Amino acid sequence: MHFSVVIPAYNEASTIREIAIAALTYTPHVVVIDDGSSDNTAQLVQDLDIILIKHEQNKGKAAALASGIHASLELGVDAVITLDADGQHKTVDIGRFVETAQQFPDEIIIGSRLWDKHAFPRKRYLANKFANFWISWAAGRAVDDSQSGFRLYPTTLLQKLNISINRNKGFVLESEIIIHAAHLGYPCRSIQIDAIYHTDARPSHFRSVTDILFITRMVAGQLLLRGLYPAGLYRYLIHPHLKKTRIYQTGIIGLLVFLLSIIIMLATGLLTLLLLFSRNIILARSPCQSAQAGKLLVLGRRLRSGQPDHDYQQRLLRACHLLKSSADMEVLIVGGFTDGSVLSESAAGKQFLEQQGISTSRIQIEEGSTHTLENFRLIYKTLLNTTEPVTLITSRYHLGRSHDIANGFAIKHTLCGAEDYFIFNLPNLVHLFSEAFFLHWYWTAKFIGKLTRSQFILQRISNPTD
Template sequence: MIRDRAASHELEGFGAYALVIPAFNEAATIREVVTAALQFVPRVIVVDDGSTDGTSSALEGLGIELLRNETNQGKAASLWRGLQHALREDDVVAVMTMDGDGQHDPLEIPKLLRAAHRFPRHVVIGSRLWNKAAIPPARYRANRFANFWIAWASGQPIEDSQSGFRVYPAELIRSVTLSYSRDRSFVFESEILIEAARMGFYALPARVSAVYRDNARPSHFRPVTDIVRITRMVAWKLITSGLYPKGLWRSLTMRPFNYE
């Protein structure tokens, strides 16, 4: 706890940040995740995406903002709703996102916020792929495959394009326009990196732990189906931009900048 209080004190004066957590059937882990996150970010917004396992009930008594989708809308729609809700407060400078299944360690929130404070026109991404041994092989391969295409289309090297542990500048969220339909659930977080780069907001990795908990529900990410959808989205963007050879060159030759 001493470490946590020190980190919270260090973050004072950074400006107003909000945290958005999309949640679908996360009753086993959501309260622990939110309780830990509140040590660092006083404004936490949970979007319950039509859960049927008591996810909302698990949050009773916590000082958070709880939004509920009557039916399951998908991760993209829940993220977008939470992001827009966060920006109702004019003093918000950036919005953090993280998953509710415990894969993102709330104790690493200060690392991402420090990076966002130093580099306010970047999308800070909690990068996990540096620790290959801790990641299921199928997930690791799928993520590396997605990295190549998204890096090409965005014209920059990207360490972990599929991590949902991020900090988005408020200016980006207010300006970008994306589809968040249910079939875009895991496309959204890839597409926003491409559109962000086109607007001058580049990705900045901050290395974090890769956590896979025994009591977490199975991942909603489907390595084959969702990677196909992501690749199809990227392919269309490349085709409409003349295959963007400069982007491919930049993604392969630029040296990634790691925030530590």
């Protein structure tokens, strides 16, 4: 694959030369745009075998990217990689971008940094998550890190885009490209990269509040043009979760129950949904109640680059703490193969616990389930003859739904939140709302199953003899 690397730079004298030289080891087509710098950014790279574009005055990141992309298209490359000039992106990741693009040539590849929220400044993290929601809605597809400047664009997409450029575009352009690309049939695919923040780095040009407001205004305009684009909200927020559920896989019956659940929500003025949401908050704040002996039950999560993500690690660390506090305890980790991973969720969890010093003999795994409902169906079969309650460990926002489904399968349990306490922030509240939505669907299915005495439904969502 022939590709260029575009590096917009504004007063980046301390880092630009090192980054440009590193990029040249991957491609001869490196384009640096000096966007009206007041330092010697341009002079530091003018002797390198690169394309150097100089703006006489600072025009903003959007204009710099546009200049670099235009120059790249004239080179006839297959793809354009953009990265920031401040040293926050590792050029060694360029090879991973290219490898991913070769597998998915008609997709935008984005380097996602939000997988480890503790490595991210809290204000920036929350601002990015806020932007992700609106951009994902407008695009109709989930976008993991909409504000990452480390990207790969296929040139077939860039040739089709018709987006105006002005000084106020700034950081808005990259978000706008995602939305237009999705409507042209070019989705985004994320690869995990590190979030790097040097203590001696110059202040970021990204203004968390101001630029997010500009981005939100742009997205609002896009949504209004499409009548608020309800189909996009469904595709982003609801459809991916439906695909993970067994009810979805039951076909027309599951979908009819889903529609009935929506009707009940609307008919009650969302009261039933809000009641479940409130109850989820109460359970999320409940103290950890673990048995002194017996079995721990850890619910797996989808892996990130083959490894447990932060929330999954929190669950495993809670289990590790309890296992070390009692030699009589054992743990069952549930979770199969998801998202094409060669390692199951439970196997990855087992490896993590072994690295924490937990003996293999105390760890049992279940690899046949791929979502919460299926987790508990197989747990019920595994623990069929168990009389003692198990300690159910999961993220605090997930306790409510897990508790009700465990009760549905008549699994004796106590609840133990993975985190020490529940934090009221936007991501957790979104999680709680999503959990309430799917819990509403679960209770609707259970009610219909019992009302109609449908073993077809009940056997899939509960212990029908309960």
